Amino acid sequence: MIFSILYGLNFTYFYQINIFIFMKPSTTQKLDIQKVERSRIDQVDFSNLTFGSTFSDHMFECDYKDGKWQNPTIKPYGPLSISPGAKVFHYGQAVFEGMKAYKDDNGKVWLFRPEQNFLRINKSSVRMAMPEFPRDIFFEALTTLVKMDKDWIKPGLGNSLYIRPFVMATQVGVGASPSTEYKFMILMSPAQAYYTGNVKVVIADHYSRSANGGVGAAKAAGNYGAQFFPTNLAREKGFQQVIWTDASNHQYLEEAGTMNVFFRVNDTLLTAPISDRILDGVTRKSLIALAKQDNIKVEERPVLVSEIVEAAENGTLKEIFGAGTAAVISPVSAFSYKDKTHELEMLEDSFANRFKKELLDIQYNRSEDPFDWRFEVV
Ligand code: COI
Numbered sequence: 278m279i280f281s282i283l284y285g286l287n288f289t290y291f292y293q294i295n296i297f298i299f300m301k302p303s304t305t306q307k308l309d310i311q312k313v314e315r316s317r318i319d320q321v322d323f324s325n326l327t328f329g330s331t332f333s334d335h336m337f338e339c340d341y342k343d344g345k346w347q348n349p350t351i352k353p354y355g356p357l358s359i360s361p362g363a364k365v366f367h368y369g370q371a372v373f374e375g376m377k378a379y380k381d382d383n384g385k386v387w388l389f390r391p392e393q394n395f396l397r398i399n400k401s402s403v404r405m406a407m408p409e410f411p412r413d414i415f416f417e418a419l420t421t422l423v424k425m426d427k428d429w430i431k432p433g434l435g436n437s438l439y440i441r442p443f444v445m446a447t448q449v450g451v452g453a454s455p456s457t458e459y460k461f462m463i464l465m466s467p468a469q470a471y472y473t474g475n476v477k478v479v480i481a482d483h484y485s486r487s488a489n490g491g492v493g494a495a496k497a498a499g500n501y502g503a504q505f506f507p508t509n510l511a512r513e514k515g516f517q518q519v520i521w522t523d524a525s526n527h528q529y530l531e532e533a534g535t536m537n538v539f540f541r542v543n544d545t546l547l548t549a550p551i552s553d554r555i556l557d558g559v560t561r562k563s564l565i566a567l568a569k570q571d572n573i574k575v576e577e578r579p580v581l582v583s584e585i586v587e588a589a590e591n592g593t594l595k596e597i598f599g600a601g602t603a604a605v606i607s608p609v610s611a612f613s614y615k616d617k618t619h620e621l622e623m624l625e626d627s628f629a630n631r632f633k634k635e636l637l638d639i640q641y642n643r644s645e646d647p648f649d650w651r652f653e654v655v
Contacts, residue, residue, distance in 0.1 A: 308417060311352040312425070323431050326469050328603065329439060333426040333465040337418040340447070341408055341459040349414050351422055354464065362449040364456040370446035371498035372401035375602040376559075377437040377468070378423050378654065380430040381642035386423060388440075388652040389640050391416070393559045398442055401495035406455040407444055415442075422463055424655045429467050434637055439468040439603060443498075471603040475610035475623060478518045478533055478597075479511040480582055482615060485524035486532060486554075493532075493554035501535065508534065516613060518599070522582060523554070530580045536599030536607065537561035541628050542588045543595065545574045560600040564632050566648060571635075573628065582614065589619040597621060598629040606633040 339349040374394045399409040430438040441464045446456030484507035487493020518534030537558040540547040588594035597609035608629045638644035
């Protein structure tokens with residue numbers, strides 16, 4: 278039995294443009310483009326957006342069947358029809374990415390290190406026993422989609438188009454085995470700030486986000502869903518996020534909610550090393566590169582909860598901040614550990630502010646790009 282997931286508007290009229298893209302050197306696949314006749318953009322209040330709840334006119338869809346990705350299509354954003362027996366609903370075989378498109382002051386549109394997201398979504402897929410997606414289709418679909426909906430990207434620091442590629446298991450069947458069919462999609466959502474204001478966090482001493490040998494390094498949908506309950510408990514106490522610690526002993530600091538996390542002790546930056554428990558964040562690795570360029574000492578090493586509590590108590594803990602695509606850089610104004618809250622002074626000349634400016638200047642084409650991170654779309 279098929280049911281419809283209904284969201285968005287119904288588009289009655291659209292027309293088709295066909296262009297050719299190459300799936301692999303040996304196979305040719307047509308990217309079918311079905312364009313909305315009337316854009317919804319006039320109905321959107323771009324000065325009052327809730328993160329991730331408004332979607333642009335078009336989306337990308339491509340199906341995996343009979344051992345290959347097929348029928349890449351850009352179509353009007355709208356409902357899907359998926360069987361309730363699809364494996365994604367039962368076993369959570371789903372991975373995603375988060376990226377952004379930015380518009381500079383001359384109207385040019387840029388992506389930031391999209392290759393990293395491409396590599397990571399495939400790494401996540403492999404971990405979840407899902408097929409990798411071809412590079413050519415990924416980039417052709419992504420750039421075509423961004424070009425088509427470029428009016429949804431407003432200029433000005435802080436405005437962007439959040440891009441959400443994702444893959445889900447669509448084979449019908451509740452047998453607990455990997456799906457043989459998948460859907461790869463890209464949605465796009467105009468965005469402003471993810472968090473408004475500073476973030477207060479609780480250091481986890483009971484719940485865990487990931488374990489050795491688990492899926493923590495994958496951007497698997499379930500990694501995020503599993504955080505909702507403990508995060509709700511933190512919210513009830515007035516904190517927005519949880520800083521996750523190692524699952525074995527809760528001794529080491531690992532990630533902050535949906536972000537990687539950095540600690541500044543005196544003038545040294547500390548962050549957990551990448552492992553199979555920690556997401557290899559694009560913002561994280563970009564900040565490390567910026568810090569090294571600015572001759573700021575960075576230590577990627579296991580960071581003890583006890584050393585951060587001690588640093589907070591002896592005044593050497595200067596900053597904590599989260600780093601991620603959606604939130605960019607989020608300063609932490611207080612953390613709670615075992616029911617004791619430590620407030621942090623919000624420094625004017627913080628590393629968080631400095632890196633945020635350096636990063637945004639590169640992303641919005643306001644400065645040189647010494648690392649070659651910008652990717653021009655149009
Ligand atoms: C991102 O920064 O892209 C994320 O993954 C956060 C998302 C869960 C909203």
